[in-house]
Amino acid sequence: MPYVDAVVTGAGGFIGGHLTRALLAEGKSVRAVDRKPLTEWYQQHAGAQNLVRDVSVLDACEETVHGGVGEVYHLAADMGGMGFIENNKAACMLSVLSSTHMLMASRDAGVGRYFYASSACVYAADKQTEAAVLPLREEDAYPAMPEDGYGWEKLFSERMARHFREDYGLATRTARYHNIYGPHGTWDGGREKAPAAACRKVAIAALTGGDAIEIWGDGEQVRSFTYIDDCVAGTLRLTRSGAVEPLNIGSDQSVTINELYAAVEQIAGVRLGRRHVPGALGVRGRNSDNTRVVKELEWAPSTSLLQGLEPTYRWIHAQVKAALDGTGPRR
Ligand code: NAD
Ligand code: GDD
Structure with missing residues (x-):
């Protein structure tokens, strides 16, 4: 070659x-x-x-x-x-x-x-x-x-x-x-991560008139996305x-999982009830310290969670809609 x-x-x-x-x-x-x-x-x-x-x-x-x-x-x-x-x-x-x-x-x-x-x-x-x-x-x-x-x-x-x-x-x-996270990622099927799962659940509720979504754990786990x-x-x-x-x-903007879901709801323009259910929780809190990356690369991630979730939600909403209409592949 x-x-x-x-x-x-x-x-x-x-x-x-x-x-x-x-x-x-x-x-x-x-x-x-x-x-x-x-x-x-x-x-x-x-x-x-x-x-x-x-x-x-x-x-x-x-x-x-x-x-x-x-x-x-x-x-x-x-x-x-x-x-x-x-x-x-x-x-x-x-x-x-x-x-x-x-x-x-x-x-x-x-x-x-x-x-x-x-x-x-x-x-x-x-x-x-x-x-x-x-x-x-x-x-x-x-x-x-x-x-x-x-x-x-x-x-x-x-x-x-x-x-x-x-x-x-x-x-x-x-x-x-x-x-x-972002568009063109895994959004269902079991391998999806919390941002895509939140977008999918909110999109399904928004498209089908659902009034509540499930969140694994108490939602007070912390991550950065x-x-x-x-x-x-x-x-x-x-x-x-x-x-x-x-x-x-990694972003150093840490949020709770409840805040992540709230951000997706804000973008979708809906407010949904929550059911906290058992699930795979992982660590309780995780965030990125960017001191070294800034020193070494003179760079760090700069996209805010709301800025990044906007296109992500739009893309996942379109996938969910296509799946519900029977016009697109589910994955
Ligand atoms: P992804 O699952 O979307 O993509 C991984 C791809 O690797 C898949 O398309 C899969 O088919 C392919 N693959 C797996 N085994 C292979 C093999 N033996 N030969 C050829 N292809 C193979 O995952 P991603 O989110 O794009 O992640 C990419 C990398 O970044 C992975 O190494 C992952 O562990 C790492 N990573 C991702 C995240 C994240 O949040 N997405 C976080 C930490 C690390
Ligand atoms: N996936 C998922 N789906 N997580 C949910 C859900 C849901 O519907 N509801 C709440 N959560 C919670 C999980 O219980 C966990 O506490 C938190 O959201 C984050 O879950 P994930 O996004 O699945 O994973 P993670 O942040 O613990 O770990 C991921 O990121 C690592 C790098 O930071 C994984 O994808 C790892 O593979 C990756 O290396």
Whole structure:
């Protein structure tokens, strides 16, 4: 295969689809790779070379980076929101195969830069037990006690990327994403995260005359939510920077889950009753400390929750409407 400027794994998913578009807009040649059939890709960009490959297999990784690659963005992973990762720990940990094989193939092919998509789920549980949480600094990942399953895989793969840099000279960069949301993401089916779930529930109520929605837990859990445009901008900036240690890419605007639902209701122009039900809760409080990312990249996410939820709600409302009308795919 010919040289390409960038490879994106997981390109059929949420962040990968947006990142591929941004790279193409820069005029880069892009090889977009995902194991899903092309018909299931969230976005498919005609300007990219779109390949269906399973990058848990070493041969497929070697093919993916064959011919020379400037930048590899390794986003492929079996993941989802709390409802998925709490109940699919083995599947989440199996992503270690793609993380490891992509590193090996990238080292052997001499790729220029290697980006790894890690997660705020690497942070130690004992630093996230209160809703009034102190924002998480990069050093708070240690002593290690990450999210069971998914978080351990991410922390291990971060360290693997670091050792490939130290031992083999592969120029790795790692981001710890904090709950990314936006249009063209997963909005139902069990892998969706809280922002998409809130948009879907409010849209269904708005379209069907419902008067109440369900929220997992008491809704006083705290998170920060990062808009996709900020995620993509931070990813490109970090990959091309000299920042070799993992950096948070996350909003530092923390809200309770009840406030998240209220923000979606405000955008939709409805007020709904709430039923608090049991669900996968995860940590009690999580927020991003952006001191280091500002220092290293002279950048931090800047989209407010309301600004980001507007287009997200509009897009999910359209998907829900199409599904209810029987004119669009549900996913
Ligand atoms: P996503 O589920 O929308 O996309 C991931 C894609 O990877 C899917 O299309 C899936 O088919 C593909 N994939 C999985 N295993 C594969 C394999 N073996 N070979 C080829 N393709 C494979 O997820 P996303 O939200 O776009 O997340 C992208 C990355 O960012 C993941 O590594 C994820 O763990 C990380 N991350 C995301 C968030 C978030 O809030 N979205 C937060 C922290 C970290
Ligand atoms: N998913 C979801 N769906 N969460 C809900 C819902 C709902 O309908 N209602 C309330 N919640 C609550 C969850 O119980 C949890 O306390 C909080 O909203 C946030 O849930 P998620 O958005 O699913 O996940 P998270 O923030 O705990 O973790 C996510 O972000 C990490 C990075 O910050 C996950 O997607 C991880 O995979 C990701 O790495």
